[in-house]
Amino acid sequence: MSSTPPSHLHLAVALDGTGWHPASWREPVARPRDLFTAGYWADLVAEAERGLLDFVTFEDGLGLQSSLPQSRLRSTGGTPIGELDGRTDQVRGRLDAVLTASRIAPLTRHIGLVPTVIATHTEPFHISKAIATLDYVSTGRAGLRVQISARPHEADHFGRRAFPPISLEELRTPSGQERLTELFDEAADYVEVVRRLWDSWEDDAEIRDVATGRFIDRDKLHYIDFEGEHFSVKGPSITPRPPQGQPLVTALAHQSVPYRLVARQTDIGYVTPHDAEQARAIVAEIRAERETADRAAELPHIFGDLVVFLNDEQAAAEDRRARLDALAGEPYTSDARIFAGTSTQLADLLQEWAAEGLSGFRLRPAVAGHDLPAITRGLVPELQRRGVFRTAYEADTLRGLLGLARPANRYAATA
């Protein structure tokens, strides 16, 4: 197996509805009426695979989408965060991301599939076997993107804990930070359980020994005996160790608390620098966290997130952005830098940021029906011309595409 040369960039695309711009669904290419069909998602992922991308992520949520931010550190006055916005002019409603990814898996061959899972309200036992199964149905192309939910209305859908509304200002106070820290600590425990369960079967646990009548060697199955503040999980998983051993764990992070999660528990962190200097600072902070956690040897991939409007002419991209902003009634803002320009300009920017230590990028197409093909048919050939992107898939698994070895099982006795 040949691996990606170190000079190569990794590229992922984040799929969310008709695209990341709230007015994206109004574009003629958008297909908003198809959003709840398998065919819509199959077409997008097929396009991403045609462009040889490493993987796609699928956004998800346990409530209706809202234009009000969950936890972004940008002042919007006293607006309570995470509330519903009552809007009817944007895409609302979505299908379960894990199931959407699984529905697409048999239709694709190489591309990684990374659905979002919400740690705050779901069971790590269920998600561990779900992602293991996604890894089986995709023969080694699964990952997950772990997310917390501080949204009061989502907590009300479960009725098991209450999150009082909190404003952005309050969030920045020590007690607000404490609340956030608690949710991220829970997410870290959640990932720990998911990972232990993946390892709870050794690879050769199934023996089918007809002579003794034993299907498994039970000494190669392990209780995980996790006990934490929010849950205890005994194990082992009901699903054998998945093809990749450990499917990819990824997370989006904007500040120190989530950087810690990225550094300690993930294989890929998505970060949102707005320039090269910020990219350098973030990489340094995550690297330091990693060293504190004594995992410096295996620094995770750090991907820069960017919202992209891509056209052949910069003016056309900017016009498109302006037109969509006008349709939305307000300028689109994002936690990530918003790029509007040409493939050449974007390739320049990606290479500049990569020089600061980012190993790849997760691009958020402003309009999925336009900007995803612009990535696969414009940006990718440009990067290939520069010799910094693959010209064919070089591995059969997502870990393979990312240059990550299949990890040893933490429970296996070393010989």
Added chain:
Amino acid sequence: MSKPLKQIHLAAHFPGVNNTTVWSDPKAGSHIEFSSFVHFAQTAERAKFDFLFLAEGLRLREQGGKIYDLDVVGRPDTFTVLAALAAVTERLGLTGTINSTFNEPYEVARQFASLDHLSGGRAAWNVVTSWDAFTGENFRRGGFLPQEERYSRAKEFLATANELFDSWHGDEILADQATGAFLRDAEVGSFVHSGQHFDIHGQFNVPRSPQGRPVIFQAGDSEEGREFAASEADAIFSRHATLEGGQAFYTDVKKRLATYGRRHDQLLILPAASFVLADTDEEAEELAKEVRRQQVSGATAIKHLEFVWNRDLSSYDPEGPLPDIDPDVSADHISKGRAQVRMYRDPLATAREWRELAAAHNWSIRDLVIETGNRQNFIGSPATVARTINAYVQADASDGFILVPHITPTGLDDFADKVVPLLQEQGVFRTDYEGPTLRHHLGLTHPDDLRGEERAAS
């Protein structure tokens, strides 16, 4: 004029983790690789089956404090594998067993509504309950539920999920690119549920799916389970596959429907059924005997005897006589995570009865376990099996069967190729699918039309 022939419903149960699944056969393939599921599902669809059925268990079984290692161990996540199977089949229904104890309604409703969208209306939910703290050790809640509340939680869970499925009506998404109206109104999916087990409110975030609600299965056999099925389910996954047992169960459950204002045809009775096929009836009998011996190895026989004796019998010879000692009725049960052990209500009486049987027939432990175990339901040539299945259905022993092959994943092949054509010739099984959704296959009314019928009748 005689009454018209009933149409038979057929489904395929992916071989599970009981000893009925013969993993030791050289033909037996993987229970976990997706290719096995694809083969099995595509065979069922080729044969125009109504649906594929997946069971579930949320903790690996243990016996004597150790993970049980003699049967198939390990299976995929139900929802995830069904969603993937939707990509490799076009019409086959996809039925998943999902526990109402270790899940939350909002999440399960999202998953089923999503599966129904992603499969174009082919999702079904076999609602099961459990209460054991043993399984609970894998979940946030732990072993929280008293046994007597499991049906009350299951009922409220299903009722809540139905409120969520019904919170969208199907006309909310305008997606009008010209006017900019995506939703008809901002209150889409609103729900409030306040009950003993769930107190939740908000807005559901998956629009109305093709079937409105997934088809609902129920599998319990107790008095409570039967009432639950009569009031709520579209179909029962039963274990009464004999002619007399089936008829008694069928009559009992169908007569309960009237209490809930439901028609006779609004609840299908579909027992699990095993089968053995060969060219002739004699060969099939021989083969069936051989399969039963494969299903009960010496080691398995000892473990099954332990279900009744409730003590470690590993020192006994499976080819020797039954133990003289009596079952231990004082201790916690030796077997965990297995519903089957509850069948032995009076272990002392069962042990006495088995000793007498073994003595009378000169049976070893293994012989006894084989002989008292389940015989395959349908054994014979394709013609015999087709005739028997049809006779059972026409005699109201069931509305069809959920077939459980003993070999993964090819155990259904012969049935599809040899028995199904005979049923089709007799005009009692479809030669092609007549509609896109599982409700079409099962002859079930869409929930929206059902409400229309109720309005028209009132």
